[in-house]
Amino acid sequence: MWTLIVPVKPADIGKSRLGAEPGLVRAIALDTIDAALATPRVGRVLVVTSDRTLATEAEIVAEVAPRGLRAAIATGLATAGHDAPRAVLLGDLPALRPEDLEEALRRAAAVPTGFVADREGTGTTLVTAQAGIELRHAFGPESARRHRELALAELVLPAGSTVPLDVDTPEQLAATAGLGPRTAAELAAAAA
Template identity: 55%
Template sequence: MSLSDRFSPRSSPAPAEHGSPGWVVIVPVKSSDVGKSRLSDAAPDRAALARALALDTIAAAAAATAVERVIVVTEDSDIAAAVRRMRTVDVVREGDTRGLDAAIATGAAAAGSDVPRAALLGDLPALRPFDLDTALEAAEAVERGVVADAEGEGSTLVTARAGATWLSAFGEDSFSRHKLLGCTPLDVPVDSTLRRDVDTAEQLAAASALGLGERTAAVLASSAA
């Protein structure tokens, strides 16, 4: 699959009506030197692979029609430098916060409560903007929404309508815990690229079958050379 195919969706949902705010998507990214430790066997340079996974995810989110702004929460200087060149992407320092939910909360606070917000995991290298648009369109009908990962146990996306208090519970069995928080499961197809997060070599292979973003593909190609 070519880059143009990934970023030229078949028929994206219509953008937000004039005067209504678009979605703010928050992407938490660990420092590349510690992130994705289970991918050490997938590429000689694990840090470069972790960075590529995040940047492909962020680029896809920024290209989605429904997304007005992307907030990247990170302490990784290389990630911060790269995304500052992307239109509509801002960087917020993680600071002294610890843990995924705390980092996301920092981004949600920066977004403000008067806009619809979504937390997107930063390890979706096959993500197509169309698939994110489809999920966000469904999320407009609920106060809080959640998208399960491909295994059905974790979560890849959590949403909150404008005015709703931000809540998230990422981690082990997060899909069940998000439902307990009042999140409505969003009707996203099982083969959606939004559901294919990557923590292991097997999951990376599954994402590859969907079509990887250019940065992740380049790192893997370099590893194979």
């Protein structure tokens, strides 16, 4: 069973390029977390956040204050240990379907370390490592290229997979079909 680490910024400062209200930012994170919790290969979901208002059934790893993505991932990895396969899943995948994450993790089980590039092919939404193997990551601009340079295997997923569909901008949000129920409800309330 996989341990997933999901770093989540506080909703009032998260997703600055999206320009969204905190309710929508929180809904995007919760839809991502809910999909991870519903994925059969996932045994544990660690949400690393300093957002005290984030209500989820996942295990919260509390940060005193937001310290950045790299620090949040390090905190999650320290909590996860090395006894199980681990993955870092970014918390901005509001259309994520459990069956798509299940397939990504099935493919990740065949390689020591792997990653999934985002829909543009330049960023990264998921990084994986088998039990006992260091999970190395290089999230940020041009992270897909940097993950290739770190010799992580690129996990090529079936067409239509929702794992690459992160949402950083209003245009990406508008282009994403099949949004999770919390995100869809927030958008509907904002439009009303």
